[in-house]
Amino acid sequence: MIRLDHIAKSFGGVPVLEDVSLEIVSGQSLAILGRSGTGKSVLARIALGLMAADAGQVMIDGAPMSAKVRRGLMTQTGVLFQGAALFDSLPVWENVAFRLRHGPKRVRRRAAKDAALEALDKVGLDARVADLLPSDLSGGMQKRVGLARAILGRPRLLIFDEPNSGLDPVTAGEIDALIRSLVTDLGAAAMTITHDMASIRAIADEVFLLDAGRARWQGPVEDLDGAKDPLLARFLSR
Known part of the structure; x- marks a missing residue:
């Protein structure tokens, strides 16, 4: 549904994303993992057309991102904000x-x-x-x-920003299970921004580890424990 090709973004001359490529496909739940300040939220904003990349291209159903394409995408997107963001x-x-x-x-x-x-x-x-x-x-x-x-x-696309932030472990587990069942029921493409490994194991099909603005590791959630990446191992040990 959404493909990001060689995305780069800097603020004040400081690179936040460098040559990042990924795909979010219908029926799949993708988790974006990374330390604070590594560009996870910036990547999500660029994917939604809320922020322009300095380099690279965003494709929506095979069409380059444009104002018209973004308007169509917004009508098909649901977002769960970190703090619920209720009125x-x-x-x-x-x-x-x-x-x-x-x-x-x-x-x-x-x-x-x-x-x-x-x-x-x-x-x-x-x-x-x-x-x-x-x-x-x-x-x-x-x-x-x-x-x-x-x-x-x-919606065809669901974005979850730290979906269980601030919740106790039992409630967090309930929310994770609910998200997983809803994504499956809707057949939607889903992107979850988180650093919570328990949440990733419950929600995700694919995991994308972002570090220092670059893709560091990507693979199926079932391959996490066999991965040799030292930063990923530190996440897994928490």
Whole structure:
């Protein structure tokens, strides 16, 4: 679905990404692993067309990234932000249905709420939470609401930014399992930005290790334990 070819990006003359190539394909879950400040989030922004690369090319379904292509991509993309990024003043269902109510193809309030309730059910939340405010929910429930918003409309591409950040281990495991099942159900292409190895093992099919702006290791998740890379070994030992 998305192919990045020889991507480079610098800020203030300091290289952040250097000659990075990867592919995100439908039905596959790709995890981007790396230390803080290695360019993981920059890579995701470039893949979505939110930031231009200094060099290299982004292809979406075989077409070069352009304003028109990016607009089409955005209508098919769901994002789970690191901090859930819910609107405090809106009830849960309006957070989930925000795109339907405020996007280019607006739907009626009743239809939007019905769609939100269906998405909430898929992430394990019942209708009773729909009219609550985000502040009434636990951190884990807020993540589920963010995930419901991400999957609304069955997007072709899902982006997860540190999906279990700030959660206790039990809740984090539940969110990871939920993400895995939803990606499989939707048949979507998925990119997860994380440094959590437990999350990677639960969510990912492929792993891409980014270090100092360059691809350091890439392979199937089942090959992690046999990899000889010393930095990857340090991640695995944590």
